[in-house]
Amino acid sequence: xxxxxxxxxxxxxxxxxxxxxxxxxxxxxxxxxxxxxxxxxxxxxxxxxxxxxxxxxxxxxxxxxxxxxxxxxxxxxxxxxxxxxxxxxxxxxxxxxxxxxxxxxxxxxxxxxxxxxxxxxxxxxxxxxxxxxxxxxxxxxxxxxxxxxxxxxxxxxxxxxxxxxxxxxxxxxxxxxxxxxxxxxxxxxxxxxxxxxxxxxxxxxxxxxxxxxxxxxxxxxxx
Numbered sequence: 001x002x003x004x005x006x007x008x009x010x011x012x013x014x015x016x017x018x019x020x021x022x023x024x025x026x027x028x029x030x031x032x033x034x035x036x037x038x039x040x041x042x043x044x045x046x047x048x049x050x051x052x053x054x055x056x057x058x059x060x061x062x063x064x065x066x067x068x069x070x071x072x073x074x075x076x077x078x079x080x081x082x083x084x085x086x087x088x089x090x091x092x093x094x095x096x097x098x099x100x101x102x103x104x105x106x107x108x109x110x111x112x113x114x115x116x117x118x119x120x121x122x123x124x125x126x127x128x129x130x131x132x133x134x135x136x137x138x139x140x141x142x143x144x145x146x147x148x149x150x151x152x153x154x155x156x157x158x159x160x161x162x163x164x165x166x167x168x169x170x171x172x173x174x175x176x177x178x179x180x181x182x183x184x185x186x187x188x189x190x191x192x193x194x195x196x197x198x199x200x201x202x203x204x205x206x207x208x209x210x211x212x213x214x215x216x217x218x219x220x221x222x223x
Contacts, residue, residue, distance in 0.1 A: 013041035019069040019085045033152070035066075040155070043068060049137045050087055050102045055148035056140065057090050057100075061202045065091040070099060074123040076116065084120055089129055099129040105136040147212050151200045154193045161187035165194040166203075169220055175207045179214040 031051060032044045035058055045051045045068070057063050070086040088100040107113055121132035164185040172181075182191035196212060198204045207217040 013039065016041070019071065035152070035155070037155070045087075047102065047104070049104065049135075049140070052137075052140055052145050052148070053088065053100065053102050053135055055152050056144055057088065059144075059148040059151045059200070061205075062092050062094075063090055064093055067091075070128065072124065072128045074120055077119050086129070086132075096131075097129045099124065099132045101132065101134045103134065103136055105138050108134055108136045143209065143211050150196055150212055154196045155200065157197065158190055158194060161185065161190040161194040162197060165191055165198060169198065169204060172220065175217045175219045177214075178212075178216050178218055181218070182214070 028046065029048045029051075030044070030046045032042045033051065033054065034040045035043055035054075043054060043066070045054060054066065054068070057066050067089045068087060070089045071083055072086065073081060073083050076082050086099040087102040090098045090100060092098070101117060103113075117132070117134060124132055164187050165181060168181050168184045178192065178195050181195060182188060185191045185194070187194065192214060195204070195218065199206070199212065199218070202221060204218045205221055206212065207219050210216060
């Protein structure tokens with residue numbers, strides 16, 4: 001739920017995926033998350049790996065849009081027409097659209113599944129996507145997942161500490177420790193969240209790959 005500046009509340013926009021996901025299945029992980037600015041919109045998933053993939057994609061600088069449950073009619077190896085729903089379609093800054101299939105590693109290792117997916121990928125039309133990528137839990141970097149979850153958790157702005165952190169960052173001329181920026185801002189605690197928010201909007205970046213922590217080194221983006 002999003003609170004506007006005049007004190008009203010707005011609910012997130014409902015999922016707009018072509019295929020609805022049945023929630024609350026027994027022995028099956030399902031759920032949704034709210035993404036986007038302001039009230040945002042709901043994005044549904046039906047596995048824990050799908051949730052992690054969604055968060056990682058949303059946190060990446062080269063990703064500008066994420067959709068889920070993208071349908072495509074295709075003809076399988078037996079010549080039968082089928083409809084496949086890709087778990088996600090990722091739109092990149094350079095215009096490339098990547099279709100993601102998210103599966104657990106055991107399913108992904110099955111030879112029959114691999115043959116079907118290769119056949120499916122060979123039949124993808126340009127109006128649906130540019131290429132297909134298969135992702136399993138083994139392809140996810142735990143550090144990137146941790147950072148993506150943290151970045152998602154601070155998506156709502158906090159005007160005063162956000163402005164204070166921006167003023168401190170504007171006065172820096174090189175890499176600086178997050179804790180030093182937070183201390184200089186005068187907003188302990190909330191200032192750390194503001195730093196993470198600036199990483200989310202790509203105004204600053206980590207100087208080296210690693211978990212976002214108070215001791216992490218950050219720098220302003222110059223391009």
